[in-house]
Amino acid sequence: MTPVIRAATGADLAAVAGIYGHYVTGSTATFELTAPDTAAWANKLAGLQAAGWPFLVAEVNGEVLGFAYVGPWRPRPAYAATVEDTIYLDPAATGRGIGSRLLTELLDHAQEAGAREVIAVIADAESTASLALHRRAGFSEAGRLERVGRKFDRWLGTTLLQKSLN
Ligand SMILES: CC(C)(COP(=O)(O)OP(=O)(O)OC[C@H]1O[C@@H](n2cnc3c(N)ncnc32)[C@H](O)[C@@H]1OP(=O)(O)O)[C@@H](O)C(=O)NCCC(=O)NCCS
16 A cells, blocks of 8 residues: 655544544544534645644555654754654554655655754553554654653553754
């Protein structure tokens, strides 16, 4: 299954909201507690586009099965060339290489847009695929934060991974 990887448009955002909403309500992959609606995603897309950062979708047979973007790691201006990546696939589309293709393209676009360092923040639980995905893409472990999130009545830590693009 070879996905088409392309820039996201407003027409993709209902699918994006649906994919992300699944992980918000059913997993600890994200620390978000309430699923953003399509309007919130439109704001996110507009902000990233205005800043020049990539927001990509993976499409198979005309269906959006995943999305990925990079955005600012921290708001202060000296961090301007450091970004955090976000990547989510439809649960029915995982484990088939789509995430790897999407992340590879995302990193290429991020580099073209001026990113030098990329940080992945991976929550403790349910993280095997994301850790494998990022390690395979050349990320290495940069540190851990313990008990920084609470979801489903559990304290959760994060692992930080980092990749240099230059
Ligand atoms: C993380 C995610 C984007 C990876 O995309 P994917 O298409 O499933 O991954 P791929 O098929 O490209 O495989 C990438 C690596 O992950 C491994 N992997 C994939 N699914 C896995 C699973 N369920 N369990 C363990 N490893 C898994 C693959 O074996 C591969 O590793 P390898 O190269 O060492 O063999 C996707 O699984 C996903 O959306 N997961 C839920 C949301 C999430 O965790 N997002 C990341 C938040 S930081």
